[in-house]
Structure formats: C-alpha cells, structure tokens
Amino acid sequence: MSTIDVRVEKKVVEADGIVSLELRAVGEAVLPAFAAGAHIDVHLPNGLVRQYSLCNAPGSGGSYVIAVLREPNSRGGSSAIHDAVAVGDVLQISSPKNHFHLLSAPRSILIGGGIGVTPLVSMSEALHASGADFEVHYCARSESRTAFRNQLRASPFSGKVRFYFDDQGGSIEVNELLAAPADETHIYVCGPAGFIEFVTSSAKRLGWLDSNIHFEYFAAPTTTDEQGSVPFEIEIASTGVRLTVPEDCSAADVLLENGIEIPVSCSQGVCGTCVTRVASGMPDHRDIYLTEEEKAQNDQFMPCCSRALSRVLVLDL
Template sequence: MNDSTLSLFVRVTQKRQEAEGIVSYELSDPHGRPLPAFSAGAHIDVRVKEGVIRQYSLCGHPEERDRYFIAVLREPSSRGGSVAMHDEIEEGDLLQISAPKNHFPLEPAKRSVLFAGGIGVTPILCMAERLSHTQAQFEMHYCARSRERMAFVDRLAQSAYADRVHFYYDDAPEAGKLDVAAVAGEPNDETHIYVCGPSGYIDHVMSTCKAQGWPSSQLHTEYFSGVETTSEDDESFEVKIASSGATFSVPKDKSVYEVLSENGIDIMVSCEQGVCGTCLTRVLEGEPDHRDLYLDDDERAANDQFTPCCSRAKSKTLVLDL
C-alpha cells in the first residue's frame, strides 16, 4: 500500500463516543499551526496502522483551521480500519494523514437538499455548516436505525439551522418516514441533491429522484463502502503495460492491483473497494468491466480509465497507461 500522500502529522486531542458504534476524533497540529483549508464534502486519508489507510470525511466547520473532526463507525465486517481506530487510537496519539481531498463538493445552487444515512452524516453535516454560514437555502434529512445510532443529534439540535434538520428512525416509524419523492419535489434547475450513507440508502434516494426525472448532473453521491466485486462467472484476462510491453495474466481470484503489485508494478491504492478513486488508471486499449462506485455513467461509458483495485475486463486484454 502506497502512503506517499500522507504528508501531515496530527495529534488526537479528543476522542468521544458520539452514538452507538460511532466515535469522533478531534485532530490538531502538534505545534499549534493552522491545518490546510478544506471545503464541505472533503475527506482525508488516515494511516490507521501499518498497511492500513482509510478515508474519513471531515465533519467540522470548513472555516475552522485549528482542528479537523472525523467520525468512525465500527464496522462488523471491518477489514482492520474501523476496529483499529476504535480500539487502538487514543487521545494523545499521533496520526499520519493526507491533505484534504474533495470528490463530493457542493455545487452552486439556489437550493440544496441533503440526505444522510447513518455514518453518512459526516460530509452532510459539513455541508449543512457551510450552507448555513453562507445563508444559503437548504434542508437536511437524516435517517438511522435508531436514536442511539444517530451521531451529532445534540449538535444539530443546537445549531443555527436546527429548524431545517429532519430526523427519521427505523425503530420509531410513528415519528415519520422519509418520503424521498416528496422531499426532492419536481425537477428544477435551481436545486442540487446530495446523499451519503449505506449503499442501499443511496440507491433508494437516487432511483427515486431519477424516476421523477432529476438529471444526473444535479444528483451527487458519496459511498463509504464498495459492493461485491467478485463473481463465480469471472474469467481470467490479461493486462499489458504500455511502457514496457510486459503482459500479465489476472486470474479470477485476484485483482489487477494484486497481480501488478506481485510483479513489482506500483499503483497507489487506498480503499481497495472502488470507492475513493485513488488507483484510477488510464486504459489505452480494451474494454473494462467497471465494478467501482467512483466513476459516473459517462466516465464508465468512455472506457478510457478504470479502478484496478476491483474492476476487471470484458475484453481478453487491457492495455494500461503504465
């Protein structure tokens, strides 16, 4: 795993239980210097431990430069990141992180509708803070399985925009159920919609909005975990390195990234689930079998780039710009 982008060191100045299974971390420069600026929707890469780098959204106010806030859900099927954050990272520890990156930015719009599901509240919270600060028109709809699993409720309830935040709990349907179609309304040129949360939640919001005629250009998503990327029907294929002509076989049980790494060809990766786009690689020839959640429909249709951490090939060979 390549961690050359992790150029900053921060100290954990506070660790706090925010909800059942969710812990937040306040991160500050060890010498009290301002941290790099960030925009709403941004995330940082965090080196959790040797060989484990994960992405966490910044959920503090974008105007604050003296600290970053992140929140981490303890995943039952964790591959080592969330469990290590919960069990091994404590106040006073130093963490190595990247400068902020943003693949989920706010777009200029008269009105913004924010949908958050579970831990997906982290970038959405930052967006709400920014929109409130600029006195923009917006509303936020936050869903969770229960009140106990919902983070930052007190912070939202005490915010200057509390009247624009709506809560929904799966275990308390009498409190109201989210009606995505009613909330989104009819398509118009002045509104943008943002959604972050579990894949099923995102898919529900997106499919509902698209069914109402909302264009993809006004729908924005942020996934935190990938989808199943292997199948019993997978077949082996070859990848060819354009610069050297070297060709390698990719068996059905290995990713392109794994094969190239085994042969000394370094590709920067991070999430290894097709979510973050860190490993995005240009394709010069051949047709990728896209299995990521990073590229949009138009980018996939172009077939000139793919994510070697999880995507495969529909053609017998992919020629990579490496």
C-alpha cells in the same frame, strides 16, 4: 504520496458504535483548508488506509473531525479506530480530497442515512454560513445511534434539520420530500448503497435532473463483488511485459507483486486513488468512482477492483 502528521486531540463517543476524532497538525504545521464534502485518507496503526469524510465546518479552527461507525464486519479499519487509536496518538493522513462538491445554489436538500450524515454535517455548516436555503433529513435506526444529534439540535440551523428514527416508525417520505423538482435546487445524498439507490432513483423518477442529484458512497455496493471473475492479461505499454491476473487476484496486486506499485487506498473502487490509464483493450469496470461517460471511453480503469472484458488490457505504464 505525501502524508501529514496529525495528533488525535479528542476522541468522543458520538452515539452507540460511533466515535469521532478531532485531528490537529503536529507542531507548528497548519492543516490545509478544505471544502464541505471533502474526505481524508487515514493511515491506521495496522497499516490499512481508510477514507473518512470531514464533518466539521470548513475553516473551523485548523482541525479536522471525522466520525467512524464500528462496522460489524469490519475488515480492520473501523475496529482499529475504535480499539487502537487513543487521544495523543499521531496518525498520518492525506490532504483533503473532494469528490462530493457542494455547489453554490439557492436551495439544497441534504439526505443522510446513518453514518452517511458525516459530509452532510459539514455541508450544513457551510450552507448556514453562506446564508443559502437548505434542509437536512437525517435517517437513523434509533436516536441512540444518531451521531451529532445534540450538535445539530443545538445548532443555529436546528429548525432546518429533521430526524427519522426507524424504531419510532419515522420513515422518510421521499416521494413527498422530492415531489417538486426545481432547477435551482440540488440534492445531496450519503449513506448505505441501498439508501442512496432508493433516494436517487426516486428523485430521477420524480423528474429531477441527474445534474441536480449528488451522492457519495461509503463503500462499493456488494454487487460489484458478486460478479464472476476470469483470468486476463495486462501488458505494460512501456516494456511490453505481460502479466496474468488470476481470477482471485486484482490487477493492482499482480502489478505490485511484479514491482509496479500503484497507489491503492480503498481497494473497493470507491476512492479513485488507483486510477490507471488504459492504452488499449476493454476494461470490465467494477468501480463506482468513474462516471458512466468516463467508463464508456475505456481509457482508464481501477486496477484495485476492475478487470477486463478483452483478453489483454494494455496499461499506459
């Protein structure tokens, strides 16, 4: 996959445990335009690749801004950004990708939990620029852990932003907030898995249409890792070669060990980078990227995390 070289222009402490990076193309190159909700893959100095939402206004001056929370159980991604990336460093990134599209609608409700606010910051800028009606509800543990709070408070749309700080008893009243479902209103949710599930299940219970509820996970819910795993076989359709995927190994790893490289990024079934066509067999879908309809068709799967319910899965490779 082609990458873009960018220089770290600024590194700012946005809140306790959260830094932002402003990235600009190296030399004369121009960064591709992006739409609100987009993210980029960032290739880190330790070889890991991580996805981060763009949180600046689309079209704002040829730079990308990302914000990263230092995860206490970091697998090396957030700690690399915090500890090993400095102003002036050159990083490789992907072009923006967007699985969290902001639709054109008369009214939007943006609900963010913690660092999940990042795509919503970009969305709020885009909605303000378009003149659409919107409101932002931003939940965080405390004011000191609330990234972009000063930026949002100083913004021309500050009156549309409401903060909820756990340590001040400011819990969001989702039942009140979403009490009146409306076809012309769309809800966008981003944050920890439990937060997303709470908001989206509440919205559905209150009568909101699935098509009006949009969300993006930052990481796969932990339940995907907790399911038992048994060995299965993958067959390469073009050669007939069969490979065994042991219970403690992913199909993507087995393919790589056997010289078949599938692009992998998040390794958690979140980003969709590794999607692979299935010619026959029944996948055991463990990702959160494919929709329920796509999963039901059983003609593609995510080898970074998904497995097989049938003994053999024939891959269209």
